Amino acid sequence: MNELVQKLFETRNLSDSELISLIENSDPDTSSELADRADSVRKKYYGKKVFLRGLIEISSYCKNDCLYCGIRKSNKNAQRYRLDRDSILECCRNGYELGFRTFVMQGGEDNFYDDTFMCGIISEIKNKYPDCAVTLSLGERTKKSYMRMKEAGADRYLLRHETASEELYRKLHPHNMSLKNRKKCLFELRKIGYQVGAGFMVGVPFQTNENIVQDLRFLQELRPHMIGIGPFIPHHDTPFADFKGGTLELTLRLLGIIRLMFPDVLLPATTALGTIAPNGRELGLKTGCNVVMPNLSPVSVRKKYDLYDNKICTGEESAECKVCLQRRIESAGYEVAVGRGDFATL
Numbered sequence: 001m002n003e004l005v006q007k008l009f010e011t012r013n014l015s016d017s018e019l020i021s022l023i024e025n026s027d028p029d030t031s032s033e034l035a036d037r038a039d040s041v042r043k044k045y046y047g048k049k050v051f052l053r054g055l056i057e058i059s060s061y062c063k064n065d066c067l068y069c070g071i072r073k074s075n076k077n078a079q080r081y082r083l084d085r086d087s088i089l090e091c092c093r094n095g096y097e098l099g100f101r102t103f104v105m106q107g108g109e110d111n112f113y114d115d116t117f118m119c120g121i122i123s124e125i126k127n128k129y130p131d132c133a134v135t136l137s138l139g140e141r142t143k144k145s146y147m148r149m150k151e152a153g154a155d156r157y158l159l160r161h162e163t164a165s166e167e168l169y170r171k172l173h174p175h176n177m178s179l180k181n182r183k184k185c186l187f188e189l190r191k192i193g194y195q196v197g198a199g200f201m202v203g204v205p206f207q208t209n210e211n212i213v214q215d216l217r218f219l220q221e222l223r224p225h226m227i228g229i230g231p232f233i234p235h236h237d238t239p240f241a242d243f244k245g246g247t248l249e250l251t252l253r254l255l256g257i258i259r260l261m262f263p264d265v266l267l268p269a270t271t272a273l274g275t276i277a278p279n280g281r282e283l284g285l286k287t288g289c290n291v292v293m294p295n296l297s298p299v300s301v302r303k304k305y306d307l308y309d310n311k312i313c314t315g316e317e318s319a320e321c322k323v324c325l326q327r328r329i330e331s332a333g334y335e336v337a338v339g340r341g342d343f344a345t346l
Ligand code: 5AD
Pocket: 068, 069, 070, 160, 162, 200, 201, 230, 231, 232, 233, 234, 235, 272, 307, 308
């Protein structure tokens, strides 16, 4: 057994230089030891259960201009859409019938979805489906807005920190965005009582292994309930079109490391991971992941929520995605969990 894998398993931590050496270690035996350890830890906390989150992509409008993202406001070729209240409720009805007990409303930063609209739809979903969790992923908003939406019934909030390095943050975002505000939002969300998800992209342009260690340190400080990581995938209409994407190997290694550092965290096998390799999500599940997020958006808008090139699941009906994922989960040796799937120690 690789010493660093063993030490990380036993102590849930390594020094910066040890982390870097494990991140850089591409030896296949080490990778499989890491995956096995990660799998045994996830089984200790969650058994073979995999939680499903129905993802509803409510808007492709965004007032931000992140250099990596296909729906950035400068992308004049992006196709924009907004789901209205009835369409969102229809997605939930459909999802509930398919067995989903968490609905994630995600979108670009779109002022159309003000607090009045969001609180209305959140309370309506909670009224209709009291056994369901509502997760929001709507970017940076004011503390007051986060509080109002929590009071309306929202349970969880996903806001990837994207990178914990000031220097890298500035290379990935325009100057009107700041890491400071992003972190502030995350700590506020936590304090207000949301179950919080943070995370970052693997292999984003200019990212160093030291930057990744900074991400892991930030996650140790924040202690989120969920950690979303996936490979960076270039989008042809962005300034990062010609950069290389993140690799399957590095993403899997980081998933394993994260599972050992945060044994009880909710860790999704992301759509981006399934996009760069046909069996990417299955490999993620075998390396510590315990969440998948099937797409519940209406098929008519799916291709328009175009964050990166070649995104999978854009032609399938929700029911097809559900069946496909169920099959993938079972073929990897796991089982679909029923229920909301809250953080293990809640
Ligand atoms: N490749 C991979 N992930 C991306 N995201 C945005 N653009 C890309 C891309 N080109 C991720 C960001 C964001 C999440 C919703 O999608 O991390 O937080």
